[in-house]
Amino acid sequence: MFTVIASVVILGVIGIVFGAILAFASRVFAVEVDPRIEKIEDILPGANCGACGATSCFAFAEAVVQGKLPANSCVPGGGEGAGKIGEILGCEVEESREMRAAVRCKGGLEESQQKFMYLGVKDCWAATLLSGGNKACEYGCLGLGSCVEACPFNAVVMNKNGLPEVYPELCTGCGLCVEACPRGIIELIPKEQKIYLACMNPGKGKTVTAVCDVGCNGCTLCANPKTTPSGDIKMEGDLPVINFQNNKNLIAGAYRCAKNSYVVEVSFASVEYDIKKCNGCPDQPKPLCVKVCPVKNCLTFDEDTKKAQLSKEMCIGCELCVSECPVGAFKPVEEKEGIEHVIEEKM
Structure with missing residues (x-):
């Protein structure tokens, strides 16, 4: 019994001694942490x-x-x-431009061709180990959701068509989904950007259309100076490249896309038109606004009144008429709020 009591006392004393030593050491060797951290x-x-x-x-x-x-x-x-x-x-900090992720592919299960049915591990990197993946397009989304798993903010979800969708309001632009994509089809773009090309296939014509119904075929219509006079869409090889400055500079180019390869996440109101100011451009074969409008029958010329006629229901708000009209009959209107794919509706 004495042995047990002695052992307990000795252990207690040792504990007190070592505790005192540790307390002393923590004070002597303490590293001060800057409270600002x-x-x-x-x-x-x-x-x-x-x-x-x-x-x-x-x-x-x-x-x-x-x-x-x-x-x-x-x-x-x-x-x-x-x-x-x-x-x-205690200093001024320059604000950085807020970014968001954008999926540069619209070729889901309905639009793109499959090389084979993949039944392996549900991971895009794993799928690429098998003949480069199941998609016939080497630049298309594999649709297995590695980007979804990588996002810590639940900003990326898979839709029914087998493509990831990004919620801009939740996306912080951290770039983890970009790193998670083995095909590099997810990019960071300015958060305010609502129009972008959703294709990264550098091929042209049948090379692209044979594997995807919505792939860019390199037709150059969107980059035509008459369509995008701002020059914010230019061709690099057979693929358009966008200068992200102004959504309105891109709307006409996106509309002219024959393959519907662009993503448009904003609805534009019709321009304002004061028909009383219109003089019909008497020195031209037809009014300049009619000539530049990319939407068929949106602007027409009335032979009786000798004035241009605007269909507000068809107007996509590209504002090409605003810059071309010599008498200022057209005025721009601010963007509507909300996400509406108006281009698909009006084609």
């Missing part, structure tokens, strides 16, 4: 996505305070987060 970490999304280049949100906060990373590096935090970090650091 904790404050910055508290305002971060906490996704630990790594888009900033740091291993975690805490590591990012630490790197920012130490000057190793810029304060606007947190992509999910956006401009608002960068501003709050600037307040903590």
Whole structure:
């Protein structure tokens, strides 16, 4: 009995001694943490996505305070987060452009050809190990949802047609879905961008159309200077490349696409037209507005009144008539809110 009691006492004394030593050591060797680090970490999304280049949100906060990373590096935090970090650091922070993911493919189960039926692991990287994947188009989405699994914000979902869809309001532009795609068809574009080309096949004509009904065939209609006078759509090889500046500069080009390869996520109101100002462009074979309008029968010329006639129901709001009209009979109208695929409706 004495042995048991003695053992307990000895262990207790040892515990007290070592506890005192550890307490002393923690005070002597304590590393002070800059309070700004904790404050910055508290305002971060906490996704630990790594888009900033740091291993975690805490590591990012630490790197920012130490000057190793810029304060606007947190992509999910956006401009608002960068501003709050600037307040903590006592400096002005330049806002970075908010980005979002865009799936550059419209060739789902209904539109694209399959080489074979894939029954393996539901992972895009795994599918590529088998003859490069089941899609006949080498640049098409495999539709197995690796991007969905990679997104920590539930901003990417698979639709019934076997394609991933991105919810712009949930997407933070972290880029994890971009890294998760083995075919590189997901890109980050400006968050305010509502029109983009959903095809990355650099082929032309039958090379593309043989494997996908909505693939870009390189016809160049969208990049024609008459269609896109701003020059915001240009051809690089046989594939159009967009300069993301203004949605309205792209609407006519997207409408002219013969294969419906563009994604349009915004509805445009009709332009305002003051028919009283129209003089019919008497020095031209037909009014300039009628000549440049990409929508058939949207603008027509009335031989009796010698004036242009506008169908507001057919107008897509490209505003080519606004810039061409010599008497200012047309005025632009602001975009409508909400997502409507008006181009598909009016074709």
